[in-house]
Amino acid sequence: MTHGAFGERLKREREMRGVGLEEISAATRISTRFLAALENERWHELPGGVFNRGFIRAVARFLGLDEEAMIAEYSLVTHDAPRMAVWADAPARARVPLLPWIFLLGVIVLATGGWFAWQHYAPLWRAWRQPLPPPPNVVLAPPTANVVTPPQATPGAAPEPEVLQLKIDAVKATRVKVTADGVVKFNGRMQPNQSQRFEAKEKFEITSENSSAVLLELNGQIMMFEEPPDAPGRMTLDRAKLKKSQGGSH
Numbered sequence: 001m002t003h004g005a006f007g008e009r010l011k012r013e014r015e016m017r018g019v020g021l022e023e024i025s026a027a028t029r030i031s032t033r034f035l036a037a038l039e040n041e042r043w044h045e046l047p048g049g050v051f052n053r054g055f056i057r058a059v060a061r062f063l064g065l066d067e068e069a070m071i072a073e074y075s076l077v078t079h080d081a082p083r084m085a086v087w088a089d090a091p092a093r094a095r096v097p098l099l100p101w102i103f104l105l106g107v108i109v110l111a112t113g114g115w116f117a118w119q120h121y122a123p124l125w126r127a128w129r130q131p132l133p134p135p136p137n138v139v140l141a142p143p144t145a146n147v148v149t150p151p152q153a154t155p156g157a158a159p160e161p162e163v164l165q166l167k168i169d170a171v172k173a174t175r176v177k178v179t180a181d182g183v184v185k186f187n188g189r190m191q192p193n194q195s196q197r198f199e200a201k202e203k204f205e206i207t208s209e210n211s212s213a214v215l216l217e218l219n220g221q222i223m224m225f226e227e228p229p230d231a232p233g234r235m236t237l238d239r240a241k242l243k244k245s246q247g248g249s250h
Contacts, residue, residue: 006077007041010070013063014039028058029224035059043078047212049193051171052078054215058222166198166237167217168206174213179205190214203238221245 014024021032034055037045046052053071060070168176170190178186180200190196198204208214211225211233218237223245225233 006073007039011039047171049171050169164200166204168196169215170194172213174210177207206235208233
């Protein structure tokens with residue numbers, strides 16, 4: 001793909017729909033400066049990495065475009081393939097040869113359990129082998145004709161998610177605090193390209209030293225801090241905000 005083709009297509013799709021940069025910025029909470037940089041392919045003005053892909057995904061969703069196709073075109077132009085976060089494994093502890101002792105303990109437990117089971121179930125086994133008396137004659141009443149019709153689901157209503165799922169991707173090193181349903185789940189520094197996932201029943205509270213250093217996704221919906229770039233950010237995400245984001249993406 002030639003230089004400028006990606007940005008020209010993005011701008012052409014927007015203008016065909018009669019949408020301005022300010023309207024997209026209001027819906028996606030992406031600065032118009034970043035939107036203009038995408039259309040003009042001024043990559044040096046963007047934060048880069050997963051943040052750029054998050055911008056493109058949010059804009060494509062707002063314009064009704066294929067999100068994965070736009071991400072693929074962006075990667076082809078910029079040679080920016082998504083990188084997976086590397087997690088260090090915990091050091092392996094030296095194993096103690098406990099297998100013989102475990103085997104011996106298992107034999108003792110099985111033998112003891114078998115003896116107690118026999119003492120308890122032997123009378124039941126003898127009673128079970130006795131012949132059962134004939135069943136009594138029971139006359140069943142005919143079923144009534146009252147049929148309860150199950151309630152019909154409201155057409156077009158989106159199902160309520162059982163849990164809220166939050167994904168945080170770090171673009172720059174920053175300190176992040178995540179509270180789920182009033183319980184602190186994470187409070188520390190995140191490094192570039194590091195990802196964290198959390199679950200909550202009702203709401204999340206997220207704070208970041210740098211609002212433009214992390215990318216938030218709530219149940220697949222892009223969420224942006226309202227604070228300006230590079231300023232401390234604070235956000236509360238709940239089911240109401242998820243419904244509002246899902247309604248605004250159409």
